[in-house]
Amino acid sequence: MAVCCVVVADGARARFFALEEGGQPRAPHVLVEGEVLENPALRERGESMPGRPRTETNSVRNAGPVYPITAQRERHRVEHMRRYAGQIVDRAAGHLAGSTAGMLMLIAEPRLLSMMREAARHAVGARVRVKELARDFGGLSRSEIERRLEAERALD
Secondary structure, three states, X not given: OOEXXXXXXXXXXXXXXXXXXXXXXXXXXXXXXXXXXXXXXXXXXXXXXXXXXXXXXXXXXXXXXXXXHHHHHHHHHHHHHHHHHHHHHHHHHHHOOOOOOEEEEXXXXXXXXXXXXXXXXXXXXXXXXXXXXXXXXXXXXXXXXXHHHHHOOOOO
């Protein structure tokens, strides 16, 4: 059987699962949880989830013009998220490194998934098939993730 790595990621952490055969008709696939990768940018700032960019306003009338600091901060956050997506895909590629054939399933919210897709083009070879699912399953338990993947027939 080919090796299958399932990655469930959100802005704060990525969980890595190995997909194994369940052997039962009601549970044909079983996810076995492996390691967890925390977003290092959030750990440094002491946050638990990425914050929404705040709009900088100038409430003092004579203070002068307001510079577009928010846009610069957003670019900085996007760059941190892009690095985090690269780390996730590199770690997943490491799980698939020894196999002759495999599948990598990336499950994340759409913005992070697009960054992971970009990193996956360079990290995994042609021997690995990449499947994507744009869902936010980060806060779900392992059994709930299994149930939702089976309901969507994403593991076929």
